[in-house]
Amino acid sequence: MKRRIQFTIVFISIFLFMCNPKKTEDSSSLLLFFLLSNTANTSAATTTSTVTSSAVVSTFAGLSGSSGTTDGTGSDARFRFPYSITMDAGGSFYVTDNGNYTIRKITSTGVVTTFAGTAGSSGTTDATGGAARFYDPEGISVDSSGNLYVSDNLKYTIRKITSSGVVTTFVGSLDNVGTTDGTGTAARFYSPRSLAIDSNGNLFLADSGNHNIRKITSAGVVTTYAGTTASSGSTDDSSLASKFFEPNGIAVDSNGNVYVADTSNSTIRKISSTGIVSTLAGLAGSRGTTDGAGSEARFSWPQGLTVDSSGNVFVADTYNHTIRKITSAGVVTTVAGTAGTSGTTDGVGATAKFSFPRGITLDGSGNLLIADSSNGSIRKIVF
Structure with a gap:
């Protein structure tokens, strides 16, 4: 049995590395999960969900299962591991x-262009459009x-892109890991991942490696908003007494409540506008x-x-x-996809298939747009 477990762990690590060689941190976390699950007998739920949703899933841009760098319309375009997605006030999406080390733009009609960076060329250069470089x-x-903010994860910085495509390093210091609060390049991060912005222009960042949530003002002032820095856990408490475990996804509602995908706890946490952290759904350490x-x-x-107006x-x-x-x-339902089954199928509810979906956002009509990472496509869900 022990050899079988070891083989499973190695196989999964190799698979993830082949999907995206840069995702060593994700692979390491998954290794830890399987080790704990198989040696510590963690309580993973086994009951499966029943999908009765009428949500219609289609492919909005890209061709599932076919990666590349091509700009074009709809299925003519190609992506390579699209990670996150957001929508601007004009209805265009950015991925x-x-x-590909790039930022792509998708119009509301599905026309894909490369907005910043050059496909296949990684780096850290601040410049305009295709002359700029991103690493992760x-x-x-x-x-x-219309200013974009991008977490360049493995370079530990947050980049800013103006509406005209001018890229600068907004906060953080290239290749310098740390926990320091401060302004601009004086601040430090460790594996900065998802970003969300509130109605006042404040950014909220899931600083995954530091196990905390950071707040960044429009002037570039960074503070720790929630979580105990460099200390993982699942504690619900006031903001700085709470604990997270490699948080990744983040969203903020119109009332200033922040929602966090506490990834390695497999829970969804809520930080109220008054700074109280609670677990909205899921049970820490129990996956299913x-x-x-x-x-x-x-x-x-x-x-x-992502969070809607309701x-x-x-x-x-x-x-x-x-x-x-x-x-x-706090009532959870499955609206699309079948748990444990990956694929590329468009369809209704459970008949649709995804492969490691990551980024998610809403359009102006309440439809969902999803960065279906391992399929290399952008999917759309209409309710």
Whole structure:
């Protein structure tokens, strides 16, 4: 049995590395999960969800299962490991095309162009458009003026891209890991991932390696908003007394509440506008596929979040290959995909298939757009 477990761990690590060689941190976390699951007998839920949703899933841009760098319309375009997605005030979408080291733009009609960076050329250069370079672009968010903010994860910086495509390093210091709060390049991060922005122009960042949530003002002032820096856990408490475990996805609602995909805990956390951290759904350390209310529900390494105007949170439940919905009361349902089954199929509800979906956002009509990372495509869900 021990040899079988070891073989499974090695196989999964190799598979993840082949999907995207830069994702060594994700691979390491997954290794830890399997080691704990098989040696410590963690309580992973086994009940599967029943999808009765009428959500219609289609491919909006890219061709599932076919990666590349091509700009074009709809299925003529190609991506390589799209990670996060956001929408601007004009209805255009921006994607961190992680494996291509670029930022892509998609119009509301599905026309894809490369907005910043050059496919196949990684780096850290601040410049305009194709002359700029990114190394590991992951999170992305856009402010009311059309400025984009991108987390360059393995370079530990947040980059800013103006609406005209001028790229600068906004906060953090190239290749310098740390926990320091401060302004601009004086601040330090460790594996900065997803970003969200509130109505006042403040950025919220899931600083995954530091196990905390950082706040960044429009002037570039960085503070620790929630979590105990460099100390992982699952504690619900006031903001700085709480604990997270490699948080990734993040979203903020119109009332200033922040939602966090606490990835390695496989839970969804809520930080109230008054700074109180609670667990909205899931049970820390218990992974599975179960739909239900609050701690009865189970997730498996969720990595993307968005929230609608009614307070419903939508989750890219990455390792379940599904899209989940959480009501404001904490009731979880599966809206699309089949837990444990990856694929490329467009369809209704459970007939649709995803492969490690990560980024997720809403359009102006309440439809979901998903960065279906391992399929190399952008999927759309219409309710």
